Amino acid sequence: MYNFIKKNNNKEIQSYLLGFCFSIILTIVPFLLVIQKTFPSKLNYILVLVCSIIQIIVHFVYFLHLDFSSEMRWNLVTLLFVIIIIFIVVFGSIWIMYNLNHHVMYTVL
Known part of the structure; x- marks a missing residue:
């Protein structure tokens, strides 16, 4: 019984850490795109919007544990x-x- 709880807890912690890493990456990428001005401003707007939508999905899946089950x-x-x-x-x-x-x-x- 203890091993099951430990494995389940470890799986949940891995899910939170993976979601946290994705969230950090999806926050830093738009920030760097805007600061560095590597693309035209319209493309930057689109990339920031795409990153924000992906980040919303990451939060739903990894932190709220929503899926299609x-x-x-x-x-x-x-x-x-x-x-x-x-x-x-x-x-x-x-x-x-x-x-x-x-x-x-x-x-x-």
Whole structure:
């Protein structure tokens, strides 16, 4: 029984360390890209965005332990629901603010 707990604990620690290393790499790479200015700015924006999306996935997999197994299915459904709600709130607010700004009548004093 002790060996099973020890192996399981060791596997979990390895998962956290691997996720931490990926997170550090995915943080340093965009930082260096921006500081060194090796690529044009539009390509830098795209690379930083790609690194941030990959880092979000790394956090979900290695720290939150989300996967596509049947045990985690409800956690993934809940995560998808939260992402949809955040998307609606953020982009709905931007849309409303844009329309308010567009329809405001400016007067010259």
